[in-house]
Amino acid sequence: MKALVCILLLLETFVFVVQQQVDGGLNENEISQQISSEDGRQNPPQTDTLRAEADRQQYCDLGIPDIHAALRELTATVTEQKGNIRELTTTVTEQKENIRALETQLRDEMNKKNEEISNLTLSQVELRKENRDREIAFSAGLMESGAGNIGPFTTHITLTYRKVFTNIGNAYNPITGVFTAPLKGAYMFRFSVTGVGPTTISASIYKNGEHVVIANDYQTQGGLNSSNGVVLILEVGDVVYVTLGAGRGVTDNHNNHNTFSGYLLFPLR
Template sequence: MKGLLCTLLLLETFVFVVQQQIDGGLAENEIHQQHSTEDRRQNPAQTDRRRDEASADSQQYCHLSFPDIHAALRELTATVTEQKANIRALETRLKEELNKKTDALETRLRNSEKTAEQQTVILEELNKKTDEMSNLTESQVEELRKENRDREIAFSAALMESGSGDIGPFTTEITVTYRNVFTNIGNAYNPITGIFTAPLKGAYMFSFSIYGHGSPSTPSTASIVKNGEKLVVAHAHQNQGAVNSSKGVVLILEVGDVVYVRLWSGRRIYDDQNKHNTFSGYLLFPLREQELCRM
């Protein structure tokens, strides 16, 4: 742009100088004509001769100078016009490119803002899901802890808390009460009644042992009973000395089922500080309805 302005200033200066030369030439011709008029008055013949020579020279000068000047002016005018057109075209192209770049930047800015908003929304959703997962995880952990606490079922007890002596014989069956409790996790065993009540549906392991002595010896016989039904029997007998026996069984229990040991009528067991007679049980694992159906 600065180059074009300098070119225009130079062209205007050149035109001004040329115009001054033309005006000077015309003034000189007028002065020359005045001198010629005075000379002609003084010397008519010589003056006419000089006038003819000057006229011829002036015509030759004008013939040589004016066409060249006008052609140069026309060429300069055309060049200036072309330069102005080029400047306008350049300005138009620059404006268009500037507008395009501005539009592109505005579009990118809007897209960036939309992307930032989308990222913010996604981040908020992730935080929300994380909180939900955290709450869910805590709830699940607490539920698992509760289930584990519910699954902690085990007991073991011996016949007598202290001393020694015989139990039986009786004329009818009795439920043996194991009062010396070693373990009662879950409090499912009642040492007063001698009955275990299932708090959870599942598979349970039970075992018991009996011991007797005497001479002559009385048989020692007892059985594990589930809901009034005899399941397994432990029996021991000999004419003299000590006898013992034990049994174990895995049972599928529903909530509320009861398991206990029954001493048969006419039978006797003995216990002392050595805790020969015991009754134990524990939950192997809980069961669901579908698992019970498959079994």
């Protein structure tokens, strides 16, 4: 701004000198003489003009250092701003790297979680299958319908409990009356027998042809009732069934007094 003022002042001085010439104050010879004179003799208009030029020149000279200082200050400010921009650029770059690192970490964690979920899903499927394999239970009544007596016979027979209430896992066969273990484990079995005196009632649980437990009752008249139960460790393919003793009989009707039941307590390795 000060430089512009200086230029305007110089232009004004030039116009003032030209105006003096136009007004007839000086001719060419006089101007030459004034320029060549070194003794300091000048007419009043020239002295005023030169003094004005000197003052304006001094003003301009005084203004120039201010412009230089302003330029130096502006340069310093620009340099400082450049430094700030470089620091900001560095910070932005670092933040971008941090974001990329976080994205990578998040992606890895998501992949890990998806893998865990997938494995968990497979485990759940296997567990469901294993649980289905462990779902073994049955319960059946002796007579499918009606009422009547069974026995006595001259030899012991396998009782076939034909009225199936439950047969989860289909390990019990209502045609043969035999339970076949589909899984190694501990199994609970119970059975009940009912009859009318004076006939003796007697039935037993057998495992693979070997006698395990018995339930019997006897009295001269009236109803006869007995029951028993046992926990057996069975291997895959072992069979369990109930036999009616020789010379013994049972009585049943729609109330299902004679039953045979069993279920898996827990599997074994």
